[in-house]
Amino acid sequence: MAMRHVVIVGGGITGLSAALEVQSLARQHHLPVRCTLIEKEARLGGKILTIRQDGFLVEAGPDSFLAIKPWATDLCHRLGLGDQLIAQEKQPVYILHRGRLHPLPEEFLMGIVGDLRSLAQSSLFSLLEKARMLFEPFIPLRLDEQDTSVGALIRRRLGQAALDRLAGPLIAGIYAGNPEELSVLAAAPYLVELMRSGPGLLLGALRMQARRKGTRSSPSFLTLAGGLQDLVDRLRASLHDVDIQIGVAARSLKRRSLGYTVELTDGTALDADAVLLTIPAFAAAELLSSLAPHVAEILWTIPYASTATISLAYRREEIQHPLSGSGFLVSREERGAVTACTWVSSKWPGRVPSGAVLLRAYVGEFGREEALNQDDERIVAIVEETLAPLLSIKGRPLFSWITRWHRAMPQYTPGHLSRVARVEEELTHFPGLHIAGAAYRGVGIPDCIHQGQLAAQKVVQELWPNVNIQLPRQADKNGEIFRHKLLQN
Numbered sequence: 488m489a490m491r492h493v494v495i496v497g498g499g500i501t502g503l504s505a506a507l508e509v510q511s512l513a514r515q516h517h518l519p520v521r522c523t524l525i526e527k528e529a530r531l532g533g534k535i536l537t538i539r540q541d542g543f544l545v546e547a548g549p550d551s552f553l554a555i556k557p558w559a560t561d562l563c564h565r566l567g568l569g570d571q572l573i574a575q576e577k578q579p580v581y582i583l584h585r586g587r588l589h590p591l592p593e594e595f596l597m598g599i600v601g602d603l604r605s606l607a608q609s610s611l612f613s614l615l616e617k618a619r620m621l622f623e624p625f626i627p628l629r630l631d632e633q634d635t636s637v638g639a640l641i642r643r644r645l646g647q648a649a650l651d652r653l654a655g656p657l658i659a660g661i662y663a664g665n666p667e668e669l670s671v672l673a674a675a676p677y678l679v680e681l682m683r684s685g686p687g688l689l690l691g692a693l694r695m696q697a698r699r700k701g702t703r704s705s706p707s708f709l710t711l712a713g714g715l716q717d718l719v720d721r722l723r724a725s726l727h728d729v730d731i732q733i734g735v736a737a738r739s740l741k742r743r744s745l746g747y748t749v750e751l752t753d754g755t756a757l758d759a760d761a762v763l764l765t766i767p768a769f770a771a772a773e774l775l776s777s778l779a780p781h782v783a784e785i786l787w788t789i790p791y792a793s794t795a796t797i798s799l800a801y802r803r804e805e806i807q808h809p810l811s812g813s814g815f816l817v818s819r820e821e822r823g824a825v826t827a828c829t830w831v832s833s834k835w836p837g838r839v840p841s842g843a844v845l846l847r848a849y850v851g852e853f854g855r856e857e858a859l860n861q862d863d864e865r866i867v868a869i870v871e872e873t874l875a876p877l878l879s880i881k882g883r884p885l886f887s888w889i890t891r892w893h894r895a896m897p898q899y900t901p902g903h904l905s906r907v908a909r910v911e912e913e914l915t916h917f918p919g920l921h922i923a924g925a926a927y928r929g930v931g932i933p934d935c936i937h938q939g940q941l942a943a944q945k946v947v948q949e950l951w952p953n954v955n956i957q958l959p960r961q962a963d964k965n966g967e968i969f970r971h972k973l974l975q976n
């Protein structure tokens with residue numbers, strides 16, 4: 488068999504997972520493959536970045552991953568990190584509404600009321616607002632084959648208050664986005680499941696909670712004791728057969744008679760039989776603009792939000808609030824710059840020196856990014872001004888860490904899945920050229936890992952059609968049409 492060269496562009500979790508999959512398949516099936524991974528920055532990991540300083544462990548990007556999606560957990564086990572996995576203990580989450588922190592009942596955690604007694608007791612809603620939610624089963628289910636926004640769906644079915652104080656903050660927290668502009672099908676498919684099982688959101692959530700009662704609940708979120716950077720470092724250490732080039736970017740992509748030429752910013756070029764782009768959509772659009780302008784055009788339409796994480800360390804005695812919980816999200820009615828705050832030292836014990844507390848705030852989301860134009864000192868001051876009255880903080884922080892994530896979070900706007908399906912369709916005219924990553928079919932770490940693995944499997948299958956790889960069923964071309972049909976808004 489002839490030697491084949493696979494080039495992976497992007498050294499985030501998607502690219503690294505893809506590289507590991509190529510390496511594993513090549514070893515398993517004795518394939519003559521050369522694999523090169525190109526990363527623009529001087530470090531690997533992309534959005535995953537752990538800072539360790541003075542006894543503090545600070546996650547500048549993601550801090551955990553969803554346990555229910557198996558791909559991140561499986562990868563940790565595969566890399567020998569299984570014993571480092573730690574689960575988040577069940578703790579209250581709060582919603583900041585009209586200057587007060589209101590506990591969010593556990594049964595509300597999917598953003599829909601899942602328990603009527605908890606609703607009756609909740610201080611988050613007025614009687615009228617509660618009655619509005621309870622009215623939902625009487626709102627006719629409308630057969631709607633179009634994707635819609637999370638905002639439109641929740642407002643119509645449960646009312647504005649449920650959107651502003653429950654579903655909105657939760658979905659906005661994941662995407663740094665505006666629920667009015669996030670697709671139900673792509674960003675919140677669980678709502679479709681609830682609609683189907685209800686029928687309707689309220690009945691669906693109540694039924695789901697009832698099913699859960701009495702069963703032993705498993706942890707929702709997991710992380711690594713030493714920080715998520717350990718996953719990146721372990722991946723890198725495992726990629727013995729992959730040539731990793733950091734600090735150099737792919738600049739352009741050209742077609743050869745067979746395969747592609749990837750031109751790099753250091754003036755060199757790589758001839759590749761297959762190319763896998765695991766970079767943000769706008770960066771992929773740039774590379775594809777002359778090779779595949781139709782694809783580039785669609786990729787340009789995927790908008791991105793910028794955000795920043797601001798971690799502040801305090802002496803414990805300077806904060807009067809008990810901090811018994813994992814933090815708070817902010818109601819959509821509050822218009823401050825801080826969109827959420829994690830009480831890191833309560834959520835993940837062991838990440839601060841004794842006697843210290845670590846808080847991490849988010850600033851900036853899609854369409855509300857002005858605060859990010861301020862200098863670091865001012866942003867820290869904005870966060871302090873927000874947190875001090877809420878948590879009764881007396882002193883100034885001992886340390887602060889601020890990480891700006893410019894154009895970091897892809898926004899899955901309505902119609903996203905259909906657009907991604909069109910891109911995938913267009914790319915079938917370019918054998919060996921694939922895309923994967925946060926921009927397309929899931930922003931969370933498990934989804935990115937899964938996309939990287941699937942794309943690597945497709946690449947290998949294409950290069951060696953006789954190799955028997957069990958490829959999972961292709962996602963429905965039209966953005967999961969069966970879901971559209973069931974989405975009764």
Ligand SMILES: Cc1cc2nc3c(=O)[nH]c(=O)nc-3n(C[C@H](O)[C@H](O)[C@H](O)COP(=O)(O)OP(=O)(O)OC[C@H]3O[C@@H](n4cnc5c(N)ncnc54)[C@H](O)[C@@H]3O)c2cc1C
Nearest residue numbers: 497499500501527533534549550736737924925930931932
């Ligand atoms: C602040 C924040 C908090 C988050 N919290 C969570 C969380 O708690 N849990 C969770 O599951 N997810 C979370 N996410 C989302 C998740 O971290 C990301 O979606 C995921 O890490 C993206 O991985 P990726 O490999 O697809 O992309 P990236 O991490 O963006 O990696 C792409 C890489 O490509 C490189 N690159 C770009 N252009 C080029 C080029 N031309 N040539 C070569 N290289 C290039 C970039 O430098 C980058 O390293 C969070 C994201 C952010 C920003």
